[in-house]
Amino acid sequence: MATKDQDKEQLHSVTIRFCGDSGDGMQLTGTQFTNTSALFGNDISTYPNFPAEIRAPQGTLAGVSGFQIHFSSNNIHTAGDELDVLVAMNPAAFKTNIEDLKQNGILIVNEDAFTPNNLKKAGYIDDEDIFAPYESRIRVYKVPITKMTLTALEDFDMMAKAKERCKNMFALGLTYWIYSRPLDSTEEWLASKFGKKPEILEANIKALKAGYHFGNTIEAFQNTYEVPEAKIQPGTYRNITGNQAVAIGFVAASELAKRPLFIGSYPITPATDILQELSKYKNYGVKTFQAEDEIAGIGSAIGSAFSGHLAVTTTSGPGIALKSEFMNLAVITELPVVIADIQRGGPSTGLPTKTEQTDLLQVLYGRNGESPIPVVAAKSPSDCFEAAIEACRIAVEHMTPVVFLSDTQIAIGSEPWKLPDLSNLKEFEYDFHKDPETFAPYKRNELLARQWAVPGTPGCEHTIGGLEKEDITGKVNLSPEAHEHMTKVRAEKVQLIASKLPATEVLGESKGDLLFLGWGSTYGAIRTATEQLQAEGLKVSQVHLRHINPLPNDLEEIMRGFKQVVIPELNLGQLSMIIRSKFLIDAKGINQMNTKPLSVSDLMAKAKEFLGEL
Amino acid sequence: MATKDQDKEQLHSVTIRFCGDSGDGMQLTGTQFTNTSALFGNDISTYPNFPAEIRAPQGTLAGVSGFQIHFSSNNIHTAGDELDVLVAMNPAAFKTNIEDLKQNGILIVNEDAFTPNNLKKAGYIDDEDIFAPYESRIRVYKVPITKMTLTALEDFDMMAKAKERCKNMFALGLTYWIYSRPLDSTEEWLASKFGKKPEILEANIKALKAGYHFGNTIEAFQNTYEVPEAKIQPGTYRNITGNQAVAIGFVAASELAKRPLFIGSYPITPATDILQELSKYKNYGVKTFQAEDEIAGIGSAIGSAFSGHLAVTTTSGPGIALKSEFMNLAVITELPVVIADIQRGGPSTGLPTKTEQTDLLQVLYGRNGESPIPVVAAKSPSDCFEAAIEACRIAVEHMTPVVFLSDTQIAIGSEPWKLPDLSNLKEFEYDFHKDPETFAPYKRNELLARQWAVPGTPGCEHTIGGLEKEDITGKVNLSPEAHEHMTKVRAEKVQLIASKLPATEVLGESKGDLLFLGWGSTYGAIRTATEQLQAEGLKVSQVHLRHINPLPNDLEEIMRGFKQVVIPELNLGQLSMIIRSKFLIDAKGINQMNTKPLSVSDLMAKAKEFLGEL
Amino acid sequence: MTQAKELTKADFVSEGDVKWCPGCGDYAILSSVQTVLPTLGIPKEKFCFVSGIGCSSRFPYYMDTYGFHTIHGRAPTVASGVKLANPDLSVWVVTGDGDGLSIGGNHTVHMIRRNMDLKVLLFNNRIYGLTKGQYSPTSEQGKVTKTSLYGSIDSPLNPLSFAIASGATFAARTNAANPKHMQEILRAAAAHKGTAFIEIFQNCNIFNDGAFAKYLNKDTKAEENLFLEEGKPLLFDGETKGIVMNLDGNNPKLTVEEVDPDKAGVSKTGKKFLVHDPKNEDHTLAYLISYLGSISDPENPAAMGVLRSVDKPTYGDVLNAQEEQAVSEKGKGSLKDLVYSKDTWTVKETANA
Amino acid sequence: MTQAKELTKADFVSEGDVKWCPGCGDYAILSSVQTVLPTLGIPKEKFCFVSGIGCSSRFPYYMDTYGFHTIHGRAPTVASGVKLANPDLSVWVVTGDGDGLSIGGNHTVHMIRRNMDLKVLLFNNRIYGLTKGQYSPTSEQGKVTKTSLYGSIDSPLNPLSFAIASGATFAARTNAANPKHMQEILRAAAAHKGTAFIEIFQNCNIFNDGAFAKYLNKDTKAEENLFLEEGKPLLFDGETKGIVMNLDGNNPKLTVEEVDPDKAGVSKTGKKFLVHDPKNEDHTLAYLISYLGSISDPENPAAMGVLRSVDKPTYGDVLNAQEEQAVSEKGKGSLKDLVYSKDTWTVKETANA
Numbered sequence A, B: 001m002a003t004k005d006q007d008k009e010q011l012h013s014v015t016i017r018f019c020g021d022s023g024d025g026m027q028l029t030g031t032q033f034t035n036t037s038a039l040f041g042n043d044i045s046t047y048p049n050f051p052a053e054i055r056a057p058q059g060t061l062a063g064v065s066g067f068q069i070h071f072s073s074n075n076i077h078t079a080g081d082e083l084d085v086l087v088a089m090n091p092a093a094f095k096t097n098i099e100d101l102k103q104n105g106i107l108i109v110n111e112d113a114f115t116p117n118n119l120k121k122a123g124y125i126d127d128e129d130i131f132a133p134y135e136s137r138i139r140v141y142k143v144p145i146t147k148m149t150l151t152a153l154e155d156f157d158m159m160a161k162a163k164e165r166c167k168n169m170f171a172l173g174l175t176y177w178i179y180s181r182p183l184d185s186t187e188e189w190l191a192s193k194f195g196k197k198p199e200i201l202e203a204n205i206k207a208l209k210a211g212y213h214f215g216n217t218i219e220a221f222q223n224t225y226e227v228p229e230a231k232i233q234p235g236t237y238r239n240i241t242g243n244q245a246v247a248i249g250f251v252a253a254s255e256l257a258k259r260p261l262f263i264g265s266y267p268i269t270p271a272t273d274i275l276q277e278l279s280k281y282k283n284y285g286v287k288t289f290q291a292e293d294e295i296a297g298i299g300s301a302i303g304s305a306f307s308g309h310l311a312v313t314t315t316s317g318p319g320i321a322l323k324s325e326f327m328n329l330a331v332i333t334e335l336p337v338v339i340a341d342i343q344r345g346g347p348s349t350g351l352p353t354k355t356e357q358t359d360l361l362q363v364l365y366g367r368n369g370e371s372p373i374p375v376v377a378a379k380s381p382s383d384c385f386e387a388a389i390e391a392c393r394i395a396v397e398h399m400t401p402v403v404f405l406s407d408t409q410i411a412i413g414s415e416p417w418k419l420p421d422l423s424n425l426k427e428f429e430y431d432f433h434k435d436p437e438t439f440a441p442y443k444r445n446e447l448l449a450r451q452w453a454v455p456g457t458p459g460c461e462h463t464i465g466g467l468e469k470e471d472i473t474g475k476v477n478l479s480p481e482a483h484e485h486m487t488k489v490r491a492e493k494v495q496l497i498a499s500k501l502p503a504t505e506v507l508g509e510s511k512g513d514l515l516f517l518g519w520g521s522t523y524g525a526i527r528t529a530t531e532q533l534q535a536e537g538l539k540v541s542q543v544h545l546r547h548i549n550p551l552p553n554d555l556e557e558i559m560r561g562f563k564q565v566v567i568p569e570l571n572l573g574q575l576s577m578i579i580r581s582k583f584l585i586d587a588k589g590i591n592q593m594n595t596k597p598l599s600v601s602d603l604m605a606k607a608k609e610f611l612g613e614l
Numbered sequence C, D: 001m002t003q004a005k006e007l008t009k010a011d012f013v014s015e016g017d018v019k020w021c022p023g024c025g026d027y028a029i030l031s032s033v034q035t036v037l038p039t040l041g042i043p044k045e046k047f048c049f050v051s052g053i054g055c056s057s058r059f060p061y062y063m064d065t066y067g068f069h070t071i072h073g074r075a076p077t078v079a080s081g082v083k084l085a086n087p088d089l090s091v092w093v094v095t096g097d098g099d100g101l102s103i104g105g106n107h108t109v110h111m112i113r114r115n116m117d118l119k120v121l122l123f124n125n126r127i128y129g130l131t132k133g134q135y136s137p138t139s140e141q142g143k144v145t146k147t148s149l150y151g152s153i154d155s156p157l158n159p160l161s162f163a164i165a166s167g168a169t170f171a172a173r174t175n176a177a178n179p180k181h182m183q184e185i186l187r188a189a190a191a192h193k194g195t196a197f198i199e200i201f202q203n204c205n206i207f208n209d210g211a212f213a214k215y216l217n218k219d220t221k222a223e224e225n226l227f228l229e230e231g232k233p234l235l236f237d238g239e240t241k242g243i244v245m246n247l248d249g250n251n252p253k254l255t256v257e258e259v260d261p262d263k264a265g266v267s268k269t270g271k272k273f274l275v276h277d278p279k280n281e282d283h284t285l286a287y288l289i290s291y292l293g294s295i296s297d298p299e300n301p302a303a304m305g306v307l308r309s310v311d312k313p314t315y316g317d318v319l320n321a322q323e324e325q326a327v328s329e330k331g332k333g334s335l336k337d338l339v340y341s342k343d344t345w346t347v348k349e350t351a352n353a
């Protein structure tokens, strides 16, 4: 589609971060750059970075909002480690982001915002030359973005404030010029958004073009660049965040289960979106219930499962604590309910807007008694669709609560989603039990799933509850034999899930020197590192787990095919603990606890260290 | 003290279980036998077995209540595996307990209670000869206990019901006779209990003596026995349950900390006793607060810790789920609060009156984020005193929440407690911080304990909370550096506790073939098994952990001194998992999930299997 | 099981043993519920009993219906899910004074204000039974229990007032020892469309024996019970006394006055007796009546009967209406539309050959 | 820091940035609290602010006092512990409509009924602010938010009525945009011995802007605010209207009537206006007043001021009295007595030589 322009420098991949005050519209700017690049044909991956405050005082460090886009002519799997370009709309944004800009990277600042007052708010001393320490190693472009925007809009009959608000479009236009992007998709989007306010629409388009032309005109930018389209698998795509994909996945699961979806939840960052998203889908028969707390959220979901709905509840770490008692009830009553945990930084309220993988042991073990729950993890934003369906499928086919794990990075990050052929999705295999003659509440099929007879079914009346019971009849029974047997059955039932799993995929050779074993949002970084190490000729492969409980039956053999197993995690070694104890394999961890996604270069460096030790 | 009587057969150890309907007074009977034996000089250990129902319908299986006493001329550490004597007051009690009676054991039944009606309630067919299947392997004594009691009390001007209620004393008298016990301590106790009701007092004493004389008179019992007093360490003793010892331990800790004790709790079996016990101690400055739920219980405790009290909260497994979110807040705010978890059978409501060790992973990992909490476990009823003090000491000296683990077996079991020399108890080493000049809320001492300045201290005003913070100042800080640093500090602080621990005690040789590694209520059974295996010449030793987090620094070296490490637990391998993952030692589990305490003979058999494999 | 067969009490009795203490008030409640259910014209399989934890909460095990013995204090949440997923069911919540007002108080409030269309039986024995005798939120101040050896400090909650203040559309009180009355109330609750909250005085003969004796005692019951009947004046003690509204200094207060033997329906001081109107939209009067005879008002008789019963759309009704609205506005959703929404782009096979 | 120094507002302002959205109503509350505290004669170090989670709950960080930002909905429990352990402190709970009435509703009830002697500031913005705009338990029915695109179904709770029904000994309402009034109320709350519950109308200009505009708007504020003053009649709208008790069919109802311009203190229909008496032991009238102008009663003005302020022993008082009683009955306990209790026996050195 694109015609090559020999004046432009060709690049494979670029990472840009737009950052500024919460009020500066950076999320929107980033989203536009993303959409344009996606439509252009690049592979993309994004990661926004919100402040914990809703709208902290203007100009403060706490108020900085950022949006990062990685776009490429290759297939990419992360939002990028280091930045090629940093657009900083004020000193606070500069201060909190500058360290991520790579050697020789481009810094574009809105110089009008670098006032003494704003410098002070960002904690700089008034007459400090804040750029000086960087000028030797990066390329600094001070652009009077505000002033130029106002000038461009001179003739508009609008309040100055409203005009100034268009400055993000100026910045966007400028970056479009540098990276040779077309303006049309953003113009279309502006038209759909401001259709009813022609003045504002015009102003935004004017600012966008002004930015674009500014780049064209001045000589400051020696080069412009082009990132050709990627060799992307043919198909229809949309850009999607993890939380959106989870919501759609649940709706799809509801179709595959032929049961209405019920979600009982209580808002909490970063899971709230899923509830919000699903409340748009009433015309799909989705029932959303905003409960008084997390406990009521899962309680209502469990009730709806007993009543035969496809039941889910969504939360983040602190909410899991509150749901644990009910998760345990779902274990002993063997009811299908999916608990989606969108992990965030902890402990306690911790770092509510930052990413982390520190809930794994909590969802596996945070309950009294021996209480096995299957755990399924999504590895990227678009992967949430399939992972959510998989969680629901296991719940319904195996009659068990299931934990679905995602995290902030996946939840708010986005990437192109190759839309699935819906006819390939497999219906869930299960049935409501309706025959009183053959009914017993804890009678099981070959998967050890118990019979599911819902209230309203004549002749199958029965009571379930949290006390230990006798198998088959489900009658309360606290005897030694009953407890021993039921403990075993509950464990086996979960273990049996592994027998239905496909062979574990290995990225790379199935034997070698080093195996990266991962789960969750670290997928992209690990994959990128793996591919690059492979490209360097190293015998490195990757396995990324969809199922953490039960683990795939073939995992041990795969691991034993490598001299070294390395487990990168955004925690202090939670999957490591499980692997080490279960297989007595001396797996090493790469453990990062600094609120950031894993860095590819770090992974590569550490892998080489491990390889060097072999 | 006791004079040897050559007509009596000498025994080392005897285990008796009294069982009957909840209304039959079996707990009381058992307690009397215990006290008499203790005063006589035997070593003793007891374990009651309550029904889950308060008072299930008379005569039903659900209503059976039992009390087991192990008394011995040796030092003993368990309430006994198999029974030498079973006293069954009705068919339901017979049915649920007979399997525990050993080959050639003595069964005494109240034959008057084996009516068609009662047999039916216990699920027997009317004309079944229920004793027949056993008669070849046990000694059955059918005693008309009710009739004889009524006969003995013929002359008393009491309702028949009241007379019948004395039948437990008859049964007690009979067992006293068989085991050559004096009646005087029970007579004294009756006098103190019924002092104001002379009629009832006399009737009970009469029934007691009638039982004793009945044994003496009839020829049914060929032998009587004597269990000589034990070689017990000199000292003052009392019989104590685990829950009583915890309560007293907390009061002692309050003295050692020189701070009033605050307990915020919500009733739950089997932890309720501790709250009840402590509410007797208002004159010790103990504040007990029965909160509206478990969350409020720990919340109030944390508040009282912030205010400078010695803070504890007590619960069992299902309550831990509710407390987890607050436990996490205590981790990040680094406040001293002791969470006592008296474990019971799970999952969910599970088996509320049965014992289990299945909360270990929950208390270690049941929180979002990396959230380390020290864990201290008691190993027997009397040990709860020291363990409770140790938990409080760590909390206060290291400024951290601490989990104290006990379980049903310890909580309601009892044993003689050699009363400590109180002057040997060490005061806690800590200070409230009072100097504004040197104050910062997260400034730390060499143990990494932060400064504790309580509200009311002039000049040390500060705010703490659940968001990530910067060290020293404690200011909210969600930056990569702050989070990385604080994660490390929190982990190190807990790890540092290990540096203050005494060398780990090994029972037996410090090197050998097999090391039993245990924690909690399995202590007695493992110790007994270890000693017996040693007596058989096998190279078996025992380590029993007081501290599960952090583990003692010398543990690894000790374990590596043995060919095999075996970890017996009343769970599916929770400590095993930690040991295996941490040290990559192929520790084997002996895992029992049948509501019962570990059996010594089982342990010995399994140990021999493992030794055989070596 | 076919609908044709006429249901009887026996159809609602489950197999196993009932395991409450002999003499417990819970037995009578069980029996009354089993008596009333077959008379309601609802097929047996449509009943679902959901409980929390406590002696009272063992109830579902003893009913031969669908049942769920959940966790402590949380029955309203599970029951809400059961009902929202299947509005056809007759869903009953069984709870205790600890379960429903201590740990579960918040769920009780929210279930009520949402008008979830659940039938709630709160067994009030003013004690924690299952954990063997600690004070509960309905125990009188100063009560000595195992955890309050010097008397409990908390001021008690009045369950009915609590429910009415939370917006109950139906609120009633009865006594487990008065099966006839209890059955009448159960029938009224079943007939109500909306959440029906019933406080049941229930004797725990083991840990709080006699808590409600004065309502049953031959000598005192006439003066201690104020039986409410729609459209009838609030009279008691053999119609010798009644309740009047006393606007003492604009302070609305219900007080007892004696009936003027000479003038029907009027007190000795000439006041009119209140006429009971459970359908009164305004909840104030029901709220005042609920306080009569409460622990903090021992002088007066306790109101027994339906205090309030008003119409209001249920949560489920509105939820379903919204779903219908959404479908009529947007059409029944298809997964295809959802997945293949407008912001898509297509990569062709030949793009970068 | 010595007591001698006179405290000023600046003493209560903490170092760092205040991070609420520009224009948020929370700023005014912060400023008012900082203004009032130095005037109370309480040493600075005796103040402790305890909050849950929410925008409102960031409050303690901005105060230079002892503070505790706890977890969502649970501030009352921590505050209860702080206060019971040190009754000398002036302990303030800061919460929001979601924090205090949704997840934390039960703790709010129990804290109030126990009369814990805490000062409770409930910032009511009728929305979840921190999680960016979902309906809360005080949002009006039908409210469209991110989780209720077709309008919320729940009937709202009235925080003040909730508090009064839970047994509040002090209940008041004020508006963040009326600092003078707010400060008066804060002072009254501080002076009250017992739990003082204050509902503060607070504008969330980002997610629920204008929720309380009618109380501030020049054109409407006179008719929408009913300012309460002890001993004064309930008049508003420039003393042209007032509240009377209407015993319509024995149904006590507060209604608005116009002031008779000719007869002072009497309405045009000749009714007497209610005279405000916050000390009224009976809580009924305060309860009725709390409902005035609520979301379900938009016709009437909302009562602003102290609705109720009555004396009652606090939980801590009784607890301490019990401790004293225990000491006087049994003597101050000694660990020795506790450990070496009567049921002991002694094993002698020589026993089994």
Ligand SMILES: Cc1ncc(C[n+]2csc(CCOP(=O)(O)OP(=O)(O)O)c2C)c(N)n1
Pocket (backbone or CB within 6 Å): B266, B267, B268, B269, B294, B318, B319, B322, B349, C053, C054, C055, C056, C057, C072, C095, C096, C097, C098, C099, C100, C123, C125, C127, C128, C129, C130, C131, C136
């Ligand atoms: C989470 C949790 N906390 C505490 C308990 C212990 N518990 C069970 S029932 C109960 C109180 C029961 O009182 P109530 O609701 O009045 O029922 P009753 O037994 O009197 O019928 C308590 C505290 C529990 N099972 N689960």
Ligand SMILES: Cc1ncc(C[n+]2csc(CCOP(=O)(O)OP(=O)(O)O)c2C)c(N)n1
Pocket (backbone or CB within 6 Å): A266, A267, A268, A269, A294, A318, A319, A322, A349, D053, D054, D055, D056, D057, D072, D095, D096, D097, D098, D099, D100, D123, D125, D127, D128, D129, D130, D131, D136
């Ligand atoms: C256990 C838990 N659940 C949910 C959340 C997310 N959360 C934080 S504040 C809040 C609601 C805040 O609303 P409100 O109390 O009205 O305070 P506001 O922000 O409006 O001042 C929610 C749902 C949380 N932090 N913790």
Ligand code: SF4
Pocket (backbone or CB within 6 Å): B054, B055, C019, C020, C021, C023, C024, C025, C026, C055, C056, C125, C129, C130, C203, C204, C205, C206, C207
């Ligand atoms: S303890 Fe009380 S409430 Fe529970 S079953 Fe026994 S009598 Fe009934």
Ligand code: SF4
Pocket (backbone or CB within 6 Å): A054, A055, D019, D020, D021, D023, D024, D025, D026, D055, D056, D125, D129, D130, D203, D204, D205, D206, D207
């Ligand atoms: S979101 Fe609303 S309540 Fe929260 S700080 Fe902003 S304006 Fe205030």
Ligand SMILES: [Mg+2]
Pocket (backbone or CB within 6 Å): C054, C096, C097, C098, C123, C124, C125, C126, C127, C128, C129, C136
């Ligand atoms: Mg009760």
Ligand SMILES: [Mg+2]
Pocket (backbone or CB within 6 Å): D054, D096, D097, D098, D123, D124, D125, D126, D127, D128, D129, D136
């Ligand atoms: Mg709010």
